[in-house]
Amino acid sequence: MSVLRPLKTYQVVVDLVVAAAFLVLVVAVEGVTAFTVGLYVPAASYPASLSSLLIALPFTAALAVRRLSPGLSLGLAWAGALLQMGLGWAPSVADLAIFGVLYAVAAYGGRAVYWAGLVSALAGGILISLYLVLGPPFSSTALTWQTLPVVLTLLVAAVFALGLAWTIGALVRTGIRAREDRENRRRAEAEAAAEQERVRIARDMHDVVAHSLAVVVAQADGARYAAASDPAVATQALGTISATARSALSDVRMLLTQLRLREGDGPQPTFADLPALFEQVRGAGVDLAVDVDLGDPARTPSAVQLAAYRILQEALTNALRHGDGGPVAVRLRSQTGQLHLEVRNGLRGGVDAGWSGHGLIGMGERASLVGGRLNAAAEDADFVVTATLPARETS
Template sequence: MFRSLKRYQIVVDVSLAVVFFLVTWPIETLAVTGGLQGSFAPPPSLASLVNVLIFAGALAVRRLSPGLSLGIAWAGAVLQMGWGRPPGLADIAIFAVLYATAAYGTQLVFWLGFASSFVGALVITIYLVIGPYFGSAGVTWSTIPIALAVLVAAVFALLLSWTIGALVRTAVRARENREAQQRAEAETVAEQERVRIARDMHDVVAHSLAVVIAQADGARYAAAADPAVATDALATISTTARSALADVRLLLGQLRHRQGDGPQPTIADLEELYAQVRTAGVQLRVDVDPAPPGEPPAAVQLAVYRILQEALTNALRHGAPEGSVDVRLSWLPDRVELDVRNPVVPGAQPGRSGHGIIGMRERAQLAGGRLDAADEGGAFIVRAVIPIGGAG
């Protein structure tokens, strides 16, 4: 029933009602000096006080509770007609009340205000034509045109106030919808950015840790026979960790400032990736046929690198120690086809947990391509097709 208003809005409405009362009461008292026609009409001064006070109250709560304000205004109008008072300056508050019902009221109050515009105009016309204050001559053929004119004027005036409020209501709703849409779009952009950073973080950290773990395990077993192996493994671990740390710092900087680009490797960095995997003890065979025609788009290069990085990371984590990992790249004129095949340990399910497969599929989709990953005959195969022309 009551709307949530700021304190200054309540202060403004109450102050306006007080000023309205102080200005209107003397004018109403001076305008009606004779005896009123109602059966229980009080003295004119007291009637003016009560009448103006009621309409001032309706004016004070018009934004706080438009429905209550409309009810108070109707009560004041009925009381005014019951006392036989003529229309006066206090009735101006009715226009503000009708405006408030359309601009701030609930759906029910909105339509009650609309109906009040017509009902109020009809009541005013009847009261002016046959009421005790104006209708001493009664209804005649000569008064019918005047009554119609009064009815049209009253409908126009009351409905105009309600219509202005309805237009304001529409404008406010449109602004709120626009702001909500802008907030939703901003949240969507922020969520996409978080997902992209999380995807980059996963690719960088997961691959680097897989290499570090493989090197540490290999060095632990080989150190007893050949201490130089441990030294080489520690060097590889150091290099891999430093590179991952630099990438993670760059991603964290994006989270704080949203500036700069994340790690953007290209196909020129694939040899370094292959070297890291080989130093981790994986027998890696790479077949590139045909070679890239010129310089592929950056988005395609990034997608190819990240997909290969994640696929090789999965091979390190879930692949069988024996057997080799086969990588095939075919740079065709309109697309690049990628195929990574590695043997898996019996019972292992590399695609059942984690976010690696999901991340690779998202990478391919963002570049306009597709990716499939499945266990086929004891080997885990990742196949991807990415158009050279970019996202579709």
């Protein structure tokens, strides 16, 4: 796992500028204090500017990398604090960097660094309280029953101050995680919706193209054999091929427009388009027997009408491509709030009648999407597609 967090360039620049300004402030304040008050111990051993620089460097470095590497920042802050106490220096303005470090550790650190920041806030509060009472700058003070209340007061104040910085960072961390979760959820929902739309369009594309090409191929094959004896048959076949191709081209253009713009579904087939579908199949040379009783088609939901149309279209395409060339029977009835659909055709020898191919899978998906069910299987010498779809009346 990388120690460094990915940051934008401007974030790195801002952190470096803040750290540089903090260094200048510490050196200026500590230099003036050393000259005027003699705060450092031993103050006479070092020039004031060198002492200020030495104490400020680790804290400045901790501020500079607090977002880039919170764990490293916490380590540098501890190094600065231990150096300060080891040399016997009193608390100074440089210690303010600790609050910024604890905030960053809680807000941006990993799990281990996050909890290390909480432990550091508690341990640091205890250490600071003891140092202020027993450390070299205050060596005249001893830990007695009389000074114990002072120590406890310092302890509570130090833990509260350090813990407050860590807690604010933890709250910011929670807000960041919540925002990321919302964004991830929104992205996942968008991807799921896009995938559903792609699947729907791919299913429509398959139904339109497969059916149209099956009709075109059947017409072309029939016209090729019949043209020698009856040229009029060839002319009629060419007319059917042209009409089928134009219709398919229009449908494909509509689907491609949806892929590009996603501004609406456009016109979709309904029960009113079934006669044209049946005539198209008959024009391909299929002996089609149709038994349709839909009652009032307008009271059937449009989604169910579309599903029924596409299932019939795919079933007839399969009959045209894989059937034995015999009659094809279509039965479509609306009864007791349900739409019953059946397509029966002769089964050519050697054709796999199981669930295989995108067409059969697509028919099952269409039935399922509107709350129906579909079965496609061989029955003796026939291949039968049956579907039951909800056709509840709309108010």
